[in-house]
Amino acid sequence: MAVIPVDIAGRPYEVRVGAGLLAELVPQCRGRLRKRGVPIITDSNVHAAWGAVVEASLRDNGHEPHWRILPPGEATKSWDELAATVNWLLSLEVERGDHIIALGGGVIGDLTGFCASVLKRGCKFIQVPTTLLAQVDSSVGGKTAINTPAGKNLVGAFHQPSLVLADLSALETLPERDLLAGYAEVVKYGLIDDADFFAWCDTNAAAMLAGDSQLREYAVAHSVASKARIVAEDEFETTGKRALLNLGHTFGHALEAETGFSTRLLHGEAVALGMVIAARYSARRELMPRASAEHIARHIGEIGLPASLKALDLDCDGARLVEHMLHDKKMDGGTLPFLLLRGIGQTYLDKQVSLEDVAEFLDEELARG
Numbered sequence: 001m002a003v004i005p006v007d008i009a010g011r012p013y014e015v016r017v018g019a020g021l022l023a024e025l026v027p028q029c030r031g032r033l034r035k036r037g038v039p040i041i042t043d044s045n046v047h048a049a050w051g052a053v054v055e056a057s058l059r060d061n062g063h064e065p066h067w068r069i070l071p072p073g074e075a076t077k078s079w080d081e082l083a084a085t086v087n088w089l090l091s092l093e094v095e096r097g098d099h100i101i102a103l104g105g106g107v108i109g110d111l112t113g114f115c116a117s118v119l120k121r122g123c124k125f126i127q128v129p130t131t132l133l134a135q136v137d138s139s140v141g142g143k144t145a146i147n148t149p150a151g152k153n154l155v156g157a158f159h160q161p162s163l164v165l166a167d168l169s170a171l172e173t174l175p176e177r178d179l180l181a182g183y184a185e186v187v188k189y190g191l192i193d194d195a196d197f198f199a200w201c202d203t204n205a206a207a208m209l210a211g212d213s214q215l216r217e218y219a220v221a222h223s224v225a226s227k228a229r230i231v232a233e234d235e236f237e238t239t240g241k242r243a244l245l246n247l248g249h250t251f252g253h254a255l256e257a258e259t260g261f262s263t264r265l266l267h268g269e270a271v272a273l274g275m276v277i278a279a280r281y282s283a284r285r286e287l288m289p290r291a292s293a294e295h296i297a298r299h300i301g302e303i304g305l306p307a308s309l310k311a312l313d314l315d316c317d318g319a320r321l322v323e324h325m326l327h328d329k330k331m332d333g334g335t336l337p338f339l340l341l342r343g344i345g346q347t348y349l350d351k352q353v354s355l356e357d358v359a360e361f362l363d364e365e366l367a368r369g
């Protein structure tokens with residue numbers, strides 16, 4: 001097992017990465033479950049796959065699980081579900097010092113974390129991420145949120161968990177498409193500031209995704225360590241460092257909006273294509289070598305993620321994609337900062353990007369063979 005410290009000032013915690021952590025849930029929580037009743041929020045897919053394992057660990061150690069089993073999917077991150085779940089926690093008389101467990105992917109982690117942030121002005125929670133995307137990104141760093149009709153993740157809070165338990169066994173029951181989509185957030189760390197890790201991904205990603213357990217532990221632990229380093233430097237995304245984690249997300253978000261946030265394009269797939277677009281735009285602006293941008297596109301395409309905007313077959317132009325970007329949380333005084341690259345492992349925040357130029361470039365990409 002790998003143990004990665006997240007050195008948030010005043011509230012440090014650990015991320016533990018290894019196989020079999022769900023079966024050892026109670027000992028892994030090391031005394032944090034101080035009452036007999038333990039509230040656990042999950043979705044019906046995760047409950048079907050892992051509910052019995054988690055329940056056995058709790059009961060064998062003298063606890064009684066209080067399950068809240070929600071529908072899978074983004075619609076669960078809603079005002080209604082936030083209110084209902086907070087009321088449910090109040091009915092269980094959860095106190096500020098108690099821990100709520102979030103067992104699932106990003107939707108469950110984001111909703112549970114937000115509930116924990118507002119319950120009695122903040123109570124504790126433990127992230128037990130069961131998807132690759134949640135293990136390497138959303139469960140670490142304390143971003144919590146719900147969606148509203150105005151957009152995704154527009155209402156939320158920074159609220160750090162007390163512990164993250166990333167069980168690699170959970171990846172074995174994950175649909176292949178979700179596993180691959182989560183990989184986009186792994187390779188992202190290589191592109192941000194770690195060219196050696198990108199080279200590792202280039203060599204090892206196929207075997208890692210095919211199931212090699214040592215490679216999986218390395219990929220998840222290394223990604224978490226990267227995220228922990230960045231979050232410890234800029235917890236509240238004020239210095240620009242944490243913003244680097246949004247590489248690929250501005251372009252990706254526009255693509256998700258254009259495809260109706262549907263299964264036509266999963267979030268991780270949109271991020272993968274968004275990173276390719278960011279690299280190609282950077283090359284077009286002569287910020288990075290064209291060969292490096294095409295190296296990124298080749299890796300992402302060969303691993304099975306989308307690497308061509310034209311292949312998405314959208315019925316829109318570049319201006320329409322830019323229109324979606326204007327609702328981005330990062331909009332600042334009428335300008336939108338973009339994450340661009342000077343090379344592999346050299347991402348930076350550029351506040352001088354012309355949206356007209358981006359629209360023109362996207363027109364070219366939509367037509368590119």
Ligand code: GLY
Nearest residue numbers: 137141143242245
């Ligand atoms: N997923 C981006 C961040 O945590 O800042």
